[in-house]
Amino acid sequence: MGPHHRADRGTQGSAGVVLAAQREAYEQLRRASLVAVRALLAEPAARDGLAALLRARLPGATLRDLDDGGLAAETADGRRVDASAEALVDRALRSVDGARLWEPA
Numbered sequence: 001m002g003p004h005h006r007a008d009r010g011t012q013g014s015a016g017v018v019l020a021a022q023r024e025a026y027e028q029l030r031r032a033s034l035v036a037v038r039a040l041l042a043e044p045a046a047r048d049g050l051a052a053l054l055r056a057r058l059p060g061a062t063l064r065d066l067d068d069g070g071l072a073a074e075t076a077d078g079r080r081v082d083a084s085a086e087a088l089v090d091r092a093l094r095s096v097d098g099a100r101l102w103e104p105a
Helices: 003-041 044-057 085-094
Strands: 062-065 071-074 080-083
Touching: 003 044, 003 085, 044 062, 044 071, 044 080, 080 085
Parallel strands: none
Antiparallel strands: 062 071, 071 080
């Protein structure tokens, strides 16, 4: 094995360290976001706003309280919206340009 092979391995190792650090940062962001969303959903005005949004999105839907403080909506014909805290956070994080999270400020 020549020196280039060792350099490639070193680069791959560095990339793995960076990816692991980014993943941990993402998981910390997700956990903090879940705590914040659950706290927000504990506020009656925010919960009422979510319920109104679900009723507008699925007219005639039945709303159900979820264990994590969120709501689920379902219509008689089986259409559903999952507005659990986890689903709300995951949707929000998917809409973020992940590459921009790692750019210097």
